Structures are given as structure tokens and as C-alpha cells.
Amino acid sequence: MRALVWHGKEDIRCDTVTDPGIEDPRDAIVKVTSCAICGSDLHLFHNFIPGMLPGDIMGHEMMGEVVDVGHGMDGKLKKGDRIVVPFTIICGQCEQCKRGNFSVCETTNRKRHLADKVFGHSTAGLFGYTHLTGGYPGGQAEYLRVPFADTTHIKIPEGISDEQALFLGDIFPTGWQAAVQCDIEPTDTVAIWGCGPVGQMAIRSALLLGANQVIAIDCVPERLSMAEAGGATTINFESESVVERLNELTDGKGPEKCIDATGMESHVMASQPDTLLDRAKQMLMLESDRPHVLREMIYVCRPGGVISIPGVYSGLSDHVPMGALMNKGLTVRSGQTHVNRWTDDLLRRIEEGQIDPSFVITHTVDLAQGPEMYKVFRDKRDSCVKVVLKP
Amino acid sequence: MYYVANIMRSKGDPKIVRSGPSSIEPADRLARALGWLSIGLGAMEVLAPRRITRALGMRGSEGLVRAYGFRELFSGVMSLSVDKNAGMWSRVAGDGLDAATLLSGFRYDNPKKHNVTLALLMVGGIACLDYKAAQQTAPRSPARGGRRRLYTDRSGFPKGIEAARSSAKALLSRTAVGAS
Numbered sequence A: 001m002r003a004l005v006w007h008g009k010e011d012i013r014c015d016t017v018t019d020p021g022i023e024d025p026r027d028a029i030v031k032v033t034s035c036a037i038c039g040s041d042l043h044l045f046h047n048f049i050p051g052m053l054p055g056d057i058m059g060h061e062m063m064g065e066v067v068d069v070g071h072g073m074d075g076k077l078k079k080g081d082r083i084v085v086p087f088t089i090i091c092g093q094c095e096q097c098k099r100g101n102f103s104v105c106e107t108t109n110r111k112r113h114l115a116d117k118v119f120g121h122s123t124a125g126l127f128g129y130t131h132l133t134g135g136y137p138g139g140q141a142e143y144l145r146v147p148f149a150d151t152t153h154i155k156i157p158e159g160i161s162d163e164q165a166l167f168l169g170d171i172f173p174t175g176w177q178a179a180v181q182c183d184i185e186p187t188d189t190v191a192i193w194g195c196g197p198v199g200q201m202a203i204r205s206a207l208l209l210g211a212n213q214v215i216a217i218d219c220v221p222e223r224l225s226m227a228e229a230g231g232a233t234t235i236n237f238e239s240e241s242v243v244e245r246l247n248e249l250t251d252g253k254g255p256e257k258c259i260d261a262t263g264m265e266s267h268v269m270a271s272q273p274d275t276l277l278d279r280a281k282q283m284l285m286l287e288s289d290r291p292h293v294l295r296e297m298i299y300v301c302r303p304g305g306v307i308s309i310p311g312v313y314s315g316l317s318d319h320v321p322m323g324a325l326m327n328k329g330l331t332v333r334s335g336q337t338h339v340n341r342w343t344d345d346l347l348r349r350i351e352e353g354q355i356d357p358s359f360v361i362t363h364t365v366d367l368a369q370g371p372e373m374y375k376v377f378r379d380k381r382d383s384c385v386k387v388v389l390k391p
Numbered sequence B: 001m002y003y004v005a006n007i008m009r010s011k012g013d014p015k016i017v018r019s020g021p022s023s024i025e026p027a028d029r030l031a032r033a034l035g036w037l038s039i040g041l042g043a044m045e046v047l048a049p050r051r052i053t054r055a056l057g058m059r060g061s062e063g064l065v066r067a068y069g070f071r072e073l074f075s076g077v078m079s080l081s082v083d084k085n086a087g088m089w090s091r092v093a094g095d096g097l098d099a100a101t102l103l104s105g106f107r108y109d110n111p112k113k114h115n116v117t118l119a120l121l122m123v124g125g126i127a128c129l130d131y132k133a134a135q136q137t138a139p140r141s142p143a144r145g146g147r148r149r150l151y152t153d154r155s156g157f158p159k160g161i162e163a164a165r166s167s168a169k170a171l172l173s174r175t176a177v178g179a180s
Ligand SMILES: NC(=O)c1ccc[n+]([C@@H]2O[C@H](COP(=O)([O-])OP(=O)(O)OC[C@H]3O[C@@H](n4cnc5c(N)ncnc54)[C@H](O)[C@@H]3O)[C@@H](O)[C@H]2O)c1
Pocket: A038, A039, A040, A041, A042, A043, A170, A171, A174, A193, A194, A195, A196, A197, A198, A199, A217, A218, A219, A220, A223, A237, A261, A262, A263, A264, A265, A266, A267, A292, A293, A309, A310, A311, A312, A313, A335, A336, A337
């Protein structure tokens, strides 16, 4: 089959690889009908997250048709079912899964010993996302083996298109969880850093959860225009001071709730000298992340507020102002998304026509164009916001 | 490397049969090669500056050569990183410095004048490559004032934004009533 394969930093190829097969009674094989490139894939493309090996298949946003199942499905999944595959692999039986903390499932990371060493305790297995999270082959491919498939799936009813359903596997619940973690109250201002796909979903989620005001921050005009279309007031950080504007828009008090939908690769620019220093330190391997957004959020957030971090950080961040964080009494909430905790509700909202996540798609291309599209998405060329690949 | 990687992989995981075209372009490869050249040269300048000054008849400049070595190392690291374009431009600037310094050693009383000439020729040649790579790896992000598609019609709410807002308000007031 064809698949997008990681060969090294900035080196992704559309290779021919061997087909996956059933290895365990709880496995299913999915014929992928649509998959997407995520902002997290860019961190891997840049080799900023350790633990990729040449030959790893990329991709953790995918959906398709079940073409084979193991004999341990218990009737929960059968051939012919149409499913979205959540990026977090879940057993459904461990203590964390029972609590709904799916992204920290205790069973599914098959390289637990690595994660135990690096993070102290292992988290869930993820598709196409380094050997720290199990080294499972990803879904930017024609076929995907889904381990623990009896629990790791979201069934999609007829009448909902691939484009509407696909993002249930990652960015939609990610934006949603980011907003839910803010415990939004009707008087709240929610500020969101980053208007990439995750930021766009967070904007819509904050609105659906009843925020009084949503403010979105980025520097890419077309992404800002999309944020505005979704009901946000926008700030372009290249031409305006984020802190000043946020204070202006909140009577000088700062937003109650802040969401970091940017992550470890904050934009590097001379007017934000900390980002230059972070970048230099990253090159010399003295720091793994560029936490400019974290610093800004902690500084501008209203005392007693919440900092919600869906953006991915990989390791060590320097000069995070713990003094301000502690003295202002801020709450920090973060995590890889507990996808299946939210998807029943979100699927219902899509069916009811409350929201249609396909608004974010700007490019749909054949899988073979994947390697090029990584660069188009990374460079925000051709007004790109979200790429869908068709295997 | 693939062999080692495959040992780390589980048995059933797909393995590469045939490789397709890469996202890496020739200019990226050139930048990478020049980056490694920087690292090699830098290491030599830092570790054995005297060999270089002796060959060029420029004794006494060891400190300078060593400093240039650190510069080369940093350019190299930058050229091998995602910001290779900055690395290439730093190499172009470095080539200028190298050439100026070599020119200062190009005196009639320097017995190693022919070595200096050779070195100057080499720097010139490499500078051409650096310049070419710098131009070809320029960031492709769209220009600031460039033509862009705007997405003002993509609210994501099929029933409109106001409907989304009011249904959220209704829900919030319902839960508030439920809670009291
Ligand atoms: N927690 C999860 O489970 C989860 C799931 C999916 C994605 N993510 C992470 O979410 C983040 C965003 O993903 P995405 O797909 O939207 O990626 P993206 O790269 O398309 O979006 C990031 C956006 O942030 C903007 N940005 C950069 N620096 C900024 C700054 N200083 N202030 C404001 N905006 C800035 C960029 O211009 C870009 O538009 C990534 O880190 C990704 O890894 C997390």
C-alpha cells in the first residue's frame, strides 16, 4: 500500500510499504477514505519531538471503512462499519479509561518503558506519533491497523460526510476540550493564541459553550479572517501589542480564560526577542520548546483565571514566569485530548447542524501529494489552513 | 539506520518496499552539505588553529581563527536546522569575513602567498554555492501584502452565528436554573 513515511527531518515520502494485518483479536483493519495533516505532524516534520525513527508512517487523523476484524470484537465492530479513528488508542478497561482520561490510558502504549523514563509515567498509545507513545504506524496511508479497535473507534452514521466527521478524531474534540477546561461562564472573555485548525475549533467551541467574548490571536490574515467568521474579535500580533489590546478589550483586567493553541513552535520574530533566544537555544539543544505564548498568557491572564494548553510541548521550557502564575492564582489545565470522552456529544451537535467542522478544510488532494502539502501547510502558502488527503 | 529502526519496530508493522519522491529538495540537500562543511571546518579551526595559520603564513592569528571556528560551528548548526536559510546567509556573511581576513595575508613578503591565493579561490567558490543555496532556500511563506484568499464566509455554524450564540445562552441559563 501507499503511505506517507518519515525518513528524517523535513523528509517525508509517499512510499510503497507492506500491508498491515490482524495481529491481535482486538485488532481491526481500516481502509482509509480520508486523512489529514495536523499541526502536531509539523512538530514531527521538524523533528522537534524526539522518538521518531526512519520508516515510521505518519498520521493520526483518519477515517474509513472496516475491512477486517479480529475475533475479539464482542460485536462492537464489524466489517463494513464506517468509523473515525481517534488518535488516542484506548483499552476501555484500565482505571484511567474508566474515568474518561483516555489520553493517559495505562494499557495501550506498547513502549511504556520509554515513556516511563521520559515522563515519569506512561501515557496512552497514539497513532503515528513517535516511539514514546508506542510507535504505532499512522493513518496517512491506504490501510491502518487499529489496535484495541473494539473501543478505539467512533461510528459514523449514514448522511454525514467524511469531511464533516473526520475531525472528530482529533482537532474538533481538542478545541472543545480546550474550551471545556476553561469552565466558561457567561461573562467570560476567552483569548485564544493561534488560529490554526485547533484554534479555529477552540473559537467555535468557546462560543458554543457560551463565552461572552472570544478573542483570537495570530499573524496570518486568512486565518484571522476565518476566526472572525467564527465570531471572534481578532488581534494580529505582528502589527499590534497583544497584551495592550487584550487589556483594552477587557477593561484593563485581562481575559479570564486563555487557550494556547500554538504550542512549542511559537513564531520567531525580532519584536519578540525571547523567541530569538529560544530558537538559538533550541538549535544548541539547550531548550526543547519556544514557550512565548505561555509567557504571554500568564502575564495577561486575569488573576484567578485559567490557562488551558492544548498546544503541544515536548520537553523543557525556559523562563516560564512561575512567580506570576503562582501569585495570580492561575489554574493550568492541559493534556492530549481524551477524544472519546467528547465525541458522542460532538457527533450529535454535527448531526443537529449546530456546527459543521468541514469549514476549516482549504485543500483536498491525493495522498501522493502529501510530502509537498506538509510544506504548504507549514509555510501557510496558498492560504492553507487544513489539508485533507485522499488515499 | 533503517535496519536498526526495523529492529525497534514490531513484527507486523508495515515496512518500506519502495521509496517515493521526498519533500526534501536539491537546495535543501545543498544547504545540508554546506552545513556539514561548516561543522568540519569549524571543528578544525577550533581544535588546530596553528596548522591553519602556519599553512597561510599568518602566525599570530590563532585567536582569530579559533573565533572564526566557533562562528563556523554556529553557522553549521543553523544550516542543519529548520532555519537553514538563516544558516546560509550567515555563511555568506562569514565568507565575506574570511575573504577579507585572507586578503590581509596577501602580502608580497608572505612566503605562503600561493596558499593564500588557493584559499581565496576556495572561499570564492564556496561563497557562490552559499549564495545560491541562500537564495533557493528562501522562506516560501506568502509575502506580507501578497494576494490572499480570505475566509470571511466560513463561520462553521450552518444555522448562523447568532443561532449558535443564543442556543449557548439558552443552555447556560437552563443549567443555571437546574443548579439552583
Ligand atoms: N492536545 C492535543 O491533543 C492536540 C491535538 C491536536 C493538535 N495539538 C497541538 O495544537 C497546536 C496547534 O495545532 P494546529 O493544527 O492548529 O497547528 P498550526 O501550526 O496550523 O497552528 C498554529 C498557529 O499558531 C500561530 N502562532 C504562532 N506563534 C504565535 C504567537 N506567538 N501568538 C499567536 N499565534 C501564534 C501560527 O501562525 C499558526 O496559525 C500544535 O501544537 C499541535 O501540536 C494538540
